[in-house]
Amino acid sequence: MRARFLFTLALLLLWAAPVSPSNDDAVLDDLRKAAQDIHSVSADFVQRKKLEMFDEVMISKGRLALVKPDRLRWEYLEPVASGFALKDGKGRRWNEMIGRMDDFDIRQDPVMQVIVDQLLAWTNADMERMRRDFTLEVASVNPVQLMLRPRVPAVGSFIERIIIRYAADKRSIQHVEVLEPGGDFTQLEFQDVRINTSLPEDLF
Amino acid sequence: MARLYRALEPRRALLLIATLGVFLLLGAGMLRLRVSENIMAMLPDQAESLFADFELLHQAPFLHKALVTVSAEDEAAASGLTTAARNLAEALTADQWQGLFTQVEYGPPAEAGPGTLTALLANQPNYATPESLHALEAKISPDAVRDSLRRDWALMNGPEGWAMKDLVRLDPLDFRAAALRRIGTANLLPGIRLRDGVFVSGDGRHALLVAETSVDITDSSGSDRLLQAFKAITAKVLPKGIKADIVSGHLYAQANAAAIKADMRLIMTVSSVALIAIFLLFLRSFQAGWVLLIPLGALCAGGVAVSLAYSDVSGITLGFGGVLLGISVDYGLHAFIALKQGGENQAMLLARVARPVSLGAATTMVAFGVLLLSDLPAQRQLAVFSMAGLAMALLLALVVLPHLISPSPLKRFPLPDFTILAQKSRPVIVTLGLGLLALAAWQTRAIHFDGNLRALGLTSPAIDAAENQVRRTWGDVRGKALVLVQGDSLEKTLEANDRLYAGLRGNLPEGEIVSLAALLPAGSTQAASRELWRSFWENRRPGLLSVLHEQGQALGFSERAFEPFRNLVTIDATPLTADGLRTLGLERMVDGLILPPQRTGQPWGVLTLTPDTDEAARLAAEASQGMARFVSQSRFGHDLGQALHNDFNRFLLLACLGVGLILLIALRSPRRVLLAMVPVATGVAGLLAVMDLSGISFNLYNMAAAILVIGLGVDYGVFMLERMERRTDLGTEHAVLLSGLTTLAGFGSLALASHPALNSIGLTVLVGMAGTLPGALLLLPALARSQHD
Numbered sequence: 001m002r003a004r005f006l007f008t009l010a011l012l013l014l015w016a017a018p019v020s021p022s023n024d025d026a027v028l029d030d031l032r033k034a035a036q037d038i039h040s041v042s043a044d045f046v047q048r049k050k051l052e053m054f055d056e057v058m059i060s061k062g063r064l065a066l067v068k069p070d071r072l073r074w075e076y077l078e079p080v081a082s083g084f085a086l087k088d089g090k091g092r093r094w095n096e097m098i099g100r101m102d103d104f105d106i107r108q109d110p111v112m113q114v115i116v117d118q119l120l121a122w123t124n125a126d127m128e129r130m131r132r133d134f135t136l137e138v139a140s141v142n143p144v145q146l147m148l149r150p151r152v153p154a155v156g157s158f159i160e161r162i163i164i165r166y167a168a169d170k171r172s173i174q175h176v177e178v179l180e181p182g183g184d185f186t187q188l189e190f191q192d193v194r195i196n197t198s199l200p201e202d203l204f
Numbered sequence: 205m206a207r208l209y210r211a212l213e214p215r216r217a218l219l220l221i222a223t224l225g226v227f228l229l230l231g232a233g234m235l236r237l238r239v240s241e242n243i244m245a246m247l248p249d250q251a252e253s254l255f256a257d258f259e260l261l262h263q264a265p266f267l268h269k270a271l272v273t274v275s276a277e278d279e280a281a282a283s284g285l286t287t288a289a290r291n292l293a294e295a296l297t298a299d300q301w302q303g304l305f306t307q308v309e310y311g312p313p314a315e316a317g318p319g320t321l322t323a324l325l326a327n328q329p330n331y332a333t334p335e336s337l338h339a340l341e342a343k344i345s346p347d348a349v350r351d352s353l354r355r356d357w358a359l360m361n362g363p364e365g366w367a368m369k370d371l372v373r374l375d376p377l378d379f380r381a382a383a384l385r386r387i388g389t390a391n392l393l394p395g396i397r398l399r400d401g402v403f404v405s406g407d408g409r410h411a412l413l414v415a416e417t418s419v420d421i422t423d424s425s426g427s428d429r430l431l432q433a434f435k436a437i438t439a440k441v442l443p444k445g446i447k448a449d450i451v452s453g454h455l456y457a458q459a460n461a462a463a464i465k466a467d468m469r470l471i472m473t474v475s476s477v478a479l480i481a482i483f484l485l486f487l488r489s490f491q492a493g494w495v496l497l498i499p500l501g502a503l504c505a506g507g508v509a510v511s512l513a514y515s516d517v518s519g520i521t522l523g524f525g526g527v528l529l530g531i532s533v534d535y536g537l538h539a540f541i542a543l544k545q546g547g548e549n550q551a552m553l554l555a556r557v558a559r560p561v562s563l564g565a566a567t568t569m570v571a572f573g574v575l576l577l578s579d580l581p582a583q584r585q586l587a588v589f590s591m592a593g594l595a596m597a598l599l600l601a602l603v604v605l606p607h608l609i610s611p612s613p614l615k616r617f618p619l620p621d622f623t624i625l626a627q628k629s630r631p632v633i634v635t636l637g638l639g640l641l642a643l644a645a646w647q648t649r650a651i652h653f654d655g656n657l658r659a660l661g662l663t664s665p666a667i668d669a670a671e672n673q674v675r676r677t678w679g680d681v682r683g684k685a686l687v688l689v690q691g692d693s694l695e696k697t698l699e700a701n702d703r704l705y706a707g708l709r710g711n712l713p714e715g716e717i718v719s720l721a722a723l724l725p726a727g728s729t730q731a732a733s734r735e736l737w738r739s740f741w742e743n744r745r746p747g748l749l750s751v752l753h754e755q756g757q758a759l760g761f762s763e764r765a766f767e768p769f770r771n772l773v774t775i776d777a778t779p780l781t782a783d784g785l786r787t788l789g790l791e792r793m794v795d796g797l798i799l800p801p802q803r804t805g806q807p808w809g810v811l812t813l814t815p816d817t818d819e820a821a822r823l824a825a826e827a828s829q830g831m832a833r834f835v836s837q838s839r840f841g842h843d844l845g846q847a848l849h850n851d852f853n854r855f856l857l858l859a860c861l862g863v864g865l866i867l868l869i870a871l872r873s874p875r876r877v878l879l880a881m882v883p884v885a886t887g888v889a890g891l892l893a894v895m896d897l898s899g900i901s902f903n904l905y906n907m908a909a910a911i912l913v914i915g916l917g918v919d920y921g922v923f924m925l926e927r928m929e930r931r932t933d934l935g936t937e938h939a940v941l942l943s944g945l946t947t948l949a950g951f952g953s954l955a956l957a958s959h960p961a962l963n964s965i966g967l968t969v970l971v972g973m974a975g976t977l978p979g980a981l982l983l984l985p986a987l988a989r990s991q992h993d
Binding site: 047049051052053054055056058060069074076080082083084089095097098100111112113114115117119128132133152154158159178180184186 | 283287351354355357358360361362363364365366367368369370372373398399400401408760761762764765
């Protein structure tokens with residue numbers, strides 16, 4: 001009886017124990033392999049942003065489209081149509097609220113560069129790219145959940161940590177949470193993920 | 205002299221032992237010589253401004269750092285550029301390379317980031333001007349406020365909101381354009397962008413590393429080690445499609461050292477073979493080897509004399525002094541050939557040759573003695589060196605050498621009788637000679653002195669290509685002019701800097717001025733700005749904040765969303781300081797442009813970088829009321845060239861006067877003095893004519909060679925005049941020809957060198973001797989004979 005109890009306890013401890021460092025690489029490798037044959041991703045998302053600057057939580061709906069390696073469209077459809085599209089380092093921004101559309105060069109916009117770099121890194125499962133500015137830790141394996149913490153103080157000044165949860169098949173991201181210093185956060189829930197579908201050129 | 209010879213004849217062994225003792229003493233003295241390689245020895249020490257300019261040029265940002273450009277061959281490779289740059293930076297500072305590279309930066313410091321811009325925006329009150337405040341009017345109208353807040357809403361809603369929150373809270377109405385321009389004005393590398401935290405070029409195909417090294421740029425072997433290590437590291441670390449090039453002073457040190465080594469191997473071989481051939485052909489006596497003791501003794505005596513007179517001997521003096529060995533061997537050659545005539549006893553032959561040799565030495569010593577009045581420390585050392593060396597050469601030639609050689613006649617190489625040849629072809633020779641002198645007189649108006657020290661160093665196509673690439677990719681970071689303002693305190697200096705900037709801005713193209721004034725105005729300027737800011741907002745604040753609150757609430761912004769902006773337009777800002785800028789990650793900008801007394805030993809200084817143009821110099825002088833110092837490599841070279849020109853002109857005049865006076869006293873006739881100066885005239889004339897026709901300028905090195913040509917010309921003139929007037933043959937033509945040939949073999953062979961400095965010495969000697977020798981052997985006899993006929 002006592003032995004069975006100890007055995008069960010050991011199993012529970014193993015279950016509850018954080019993934020050992022030696023397993024992290026294997027998990028990350030799995031993610032990399034799962035993403036290898038993906039050349040395009042599109043999805044809808046719901047964003048919840050809690051900012052001290054706003055009285056209430058901002059809820060937006062939008063769409064994401066990505067064609068590897070670096071074509072990206074990130075747009076909000078509700079409550080206001082806004083967003084940006086990026087291709088070969090050059091992009092276009094729009095904001096229905098102020099009726100504006102303008103072009104930008106990612107190379108001359110260091111903030112956009114960091115943001116876009118990470119968005120591409122998450123969706124491409126590009127661990128090397130993610131590791132440039134963040135440390136990676138596998139928080140759980142089922143489902144796979146990564147914890148990213150900034151390496152660089154300049155990034156750490158506006159992001160405390162990022163949590164990325166992958167779908168069961170590891171081929172797409174299900175949920176992203178960005179926590180900012182001071183308690184503000186952004187949660188992105190991805191739905192209706194479509195992989196390797198043909199995406200129109202004019203999206204970018 | 206005959207009496208001295210006879211007195212020493214029975215005491216020959218003692219004389220030789222004493223000579224050996226003197227050589228050993230001199231040798232010991234030479235071993236203790238402390239040689240310095242300080243280029244300051246070639247700067248006129250009376251010209252304080254040149255020294256100050258030279259020191260200032262050394263403070264220029266990037267001058268003493270190595271710039272590494274990491275380049276991607278194509279777009280595919282460019283995606284890995286920033287990773288490659290970071291990896292290379294890490295590898296360069298790895299321990300295994302023994303600290304060759306002490307620090308390598310590839311991006312802004314860790315403290316710099318979006319927070320930097322936010323912090324600068326919080327300092328807007330310290331930067332306010334009537335123009336900047338006027339520009340804000342358009343941004344605070346109700347419509348503009350509404351548009352700004354809608355933009356802010358979209359920004360906060362999007363992913364950029366993560367990084368822009370603090371900025372938007374402080375600057376909801378987009379005042380930030382002016383702040384960005386300010387950072388740009390003080391940016392030492394205005395063409396640069398940031399990608400992945402790495403400095404990259406506008407096209408994203410090049411990354412920049414700025415490296416500091418423990419190796420001094422004058423250390424040629426250290427430079428070689430550094431560059432070899434760089435080559436090895438880049439080969440190991442960089443992936444295919446990415447390469448790295450380094451640009452620094454070490455490239456030049458390595459190239460120069462390698463070139464000089466290769467050149468000296470060639471030249472030593474050629475000159476040794478030529479000298480041996482000349483001695484065997486013309487002297488045909490092993491005893492002639494004793495003559496070589498004379499330049500050795502002269503060199504040691506000169507070196508020891510300088511070391512006794514000065515604490516450090518300039519390496520430049522020793523280098524130039526070696527050139528003077530060409531003169532000291534003359535005296536030995538003349539004495540040797542005269543003593544090997546046979547037919548008279550040695551004492552009588554010595555007495556006869558002693559007069560022209562002594563006169564030649566005296567005139568040459570006077571000519572070099574004039575250098576004691578030079579403004580260049582190295583030239584004054586050269587004067588001491590050469591006078592002591594020539595005195596030793598004279599002593600060895602007339603006192604020691606006669607006792608080392610036997611009286612048996614020398615079998616001379618059959619030479620034409622130049623005197624008879626000159627007589628037969630007198631009209632042609634005189635016409636050609638006077639024609640050359642007239643041409644040279646005409647050419648003196650175009651003498652050009654090149655004070656550009658860099659032009660005397662070797663460069664190569666690879667180095668030029670690397671420098672051009674830096675200029676194309678990153679701008680002319682190493683070629684800008686420096687404008688220095690100074691003051692007793694940092695505050696006073698910043699005030700002067702503000703005035704300077706106000707005068708330059710608007711008159712020079714934007715992006716061409718790098719100034720700290722836009723980022724760190726003087727305290728008094730900041731106080732005035734804060735007052736302007738306060739009065740601007742006094743009446744406008746209530747209305748604006750009301751509109752901001754109303755419009756903000758309509759979009760869902762909280763009551764305190766723009767609290768930082770409210771404080772900005774309400775509460776007095778604190779003054780901005782240099783330390784404050786450093787904490788914002790702007791340390792490189794601040795420390796690159798502020799020169800504190802503890803670093804320079806001078807009053808406080810602030811640098812501004814401008815284009816190296818006359819227009820910029822004029823504007824700087826006007827704006828600072830003549831108080832600013834405008835310095836650039838090109839101007840320094842020009843000013844140094846001018847100083848050298850003045851010094852050389854003074855030397856030439858005084859040397860001619862001094863030599864003329866000595867000759868007048870010795871020869872007692874202006875006509876004879878002029879005759880004796882004929883080889884000098886033809887040598888210098890040939891030099892000027894050829895240099896002007898081929899576009900060669902005088903520089904630090906060939907000036908010394910020109911002095912050699914003048915010294916030799918005087919000697920030959922004196923010897924040949926003595927020959928003509930005494931109408932006796934002491935083998936003078938033989939000795940003059942031999943002396944000229946040995947000088948050509950020893951120094952003219954430097955014309956084969958690839959190194960510019962060595963090459964210019966060689967060419968000068970070659971051309972100079974080509975004029976001096978015919979002048980001595982043909983023109984002087986033709987003119988002298990025409991007087992005697």
